[in-house]
Amino acid sequence: MTLEDALTVLRALAEPGRAEGMAAYHKQSREVIGISNPALNELTTDWRRSLSVPERVALAEALWQTDIFEARIAAAKLLTQARLRPDTEAWALIQSWLPDLDSWAIADHAMMAGQKRLMADLSRMDTIEAWTTSDSFWTRRAALTVTLPLAKKNNPNAAEAQARARVLTWAEGYVTDPEWFIQKAVAWWLRDLSKHDAEATRRFLAGPGQGLKPFAQREAAKHL
Template sequence: MTADEALAEIARHAEPGRAEGMRAYHKIDRPYLGVPNPALNDITRGWRQTLPVEDRVALARDLWLTDVFEARLAAAKLLTQARIRPDDAAWRLICDWVPQFDSWAIADHACMAGQRRLTADPSRLETVAHWTESPHMWTRRAALVITLPWAKMNFPSEQDLAIRDRVLGWAASYAEDRDWFIQKAVGWWIRDLSKHDRARAESFLEAHGARLKPFARREAGKYL
């Protein structure tokens, strides 16, 4: 399947007038087709079931390059699967996308794909660690979004707890970053953590909560 064929299939699900609303909502200048997310889920599920891994990665790469909003979401959804073997090419492609993030919706979909690849091979966290020092805000934010599985684990291993503490260190280093999206990501991570590891969430807020913006502090403590 070529990117043109895939785009044509996506476009068949466009809803009249929806593209204009999406453009106004996301505030990023790129093409929008007006296709709802459930339709994209159905389309990409079919592609994942029929395309071999190599073809899925190639199609994801080509769809991303179109810069069409729904195509970039579809590219990420093509790689959002727990079991992909081999998955090195998928992980490299997701990492290539990170410096190109420019909106939360596309970034979050790509990070959801990355979460599967990261939990499949936690040694990849060494790559993510470098993102925390990037001058690109969306890359710094991605380091928290892609590691959210470690905030949500009910029965973490010792290795998982070490990763959890490492990411909490990254979140602490972001506490004085005034960017709204960074603050939101910190609040999101601690909020999710509080439902599974109340002690660590409370300890984080006691040590760093005063340095967060008020809205992020409220978000982090929502369930405490």
């Protein structure tokens, strides 16, 4: 499938009047087509079924480069699959998107694709750790959003438990970060962890978590 074909299909899914509302809600200056989430999900599911892995990676790269809101989300959705073989090129592409992250919706979808690649190969934690010291808060935030599956594990194996503990050390370094999106990301991670390891969450909040802003502490403790 060519990029032109893909964009034609995407534009055909536009709903009258939706683009303006989406652009305002997501605070977008880039083009927004105006596609509903169910329609975009159905389309990208069909693309994943019909395209080979190399074709999906190539299309995802091309869609991302258009800088169209739904095209970037579609790019991420093309790579959001647990079993992706081979996945080296997909992981490299996802990493290449980091400098472009500037919107929570696009960033979250990009890191949902990244989550699958991380859980397929936990050695990628070494790469992700470098994100925690980035000048961009979007990249620092991505280190937590991409590792969220670790917080949601009921019975993590030894490697997953070690990786989970490692993320908590990153979160310790984030607690005094004044950026709202970083505070929210730490709270989000801890909130999800609390459903599966309440004691670890309580220890964090009683220790380094005291440095979090009050709203983040409340959010982190929501399910305790």
